[in-house]
Amino acid sequence: MSLYSLQIQRIPWGKLVKFVITGGVALAIDVAIYYLLTRFGSIHYLLARTCSLGVAIAWSFTMNRRWTFEAMEGKMRHQAFRFIVVILTTSLFSLGLMKVGVSVFHFHDLAVLLSASIVTTILNFSGHYFWSYANSNK
Numbered sequence: 001m002s003l004y005s006l007q008i009q010r011i012p013w014g015k016l017v018k019f020v021i022t023g024g025v026a027l028a029i030d031v032a033i034y035y036l037l038t039r040f041g042s043i044h045y046l047l048a049r050t051c052s053l054g055v056a057i058a059w060s061f062t063m064n065r066r067w068t069f070e071a072m073e074g075k076m077r078h079q080a081f082r083f084i085v086v087i088l089t090t091s092l093f094s095l096g097l098m099k100v101g102v103s104v105f106h107f108h109d110l111a112v113l114l115s116a117s118i119v120t121t122i123l124n125f126s127g128h129y130f131w132s133y134a135n136s137n138k
Contacts, residue, residue, distance in 0.1 A: 012129065015068055015129065016125060018067060022060060025059070026056040027117050034049055034052040038109075045098070046098065057091070061080060061083050061084075064083070065133070071135075074133065079132055082128075082131055093116075093120065094116045094117070094119075097119070098112050098116060
């Protein structure tokens with residue numbers, strides 16, 4: 001059995017599926033708010049993305065804590081701090097991708113947003129599983 005096969009077996013598939021579902025709903029919330037703010041509110045795309053991320057992050061923390069990682073026994077303030085550190089790090093990375101994708105390469109903003117979300121999903125799950133909710137993963 002290869003090292004790769006052993007690593008694949010160690011992935012917590014149930015939590016990953018829940019995380020992807022939770023993330024999918026958070027993404028829908030994020031995109032809907034972003035779309036409304038940019039298309040109907042005439043708000044600059046980076047400010048709109050910051051606002052839409054804020055709402056999606058609050059929803060995501062609640063659902064990940066309660067459902068994905070079932071981490072209700074942990075101290076919420078510690079989990080929230082770690083969650084925010086992971087989310088802010090990946091959100092800044094996402095905003096950077098938005099800036100480069102839209103302003104430098106002139107890609108469509110929604111295409112960049114969706115592409116960046118795939119990358120940040122992988123980074124977020126790893127950060128939350130191994131750090132934010134680490135005590136719940138035993």
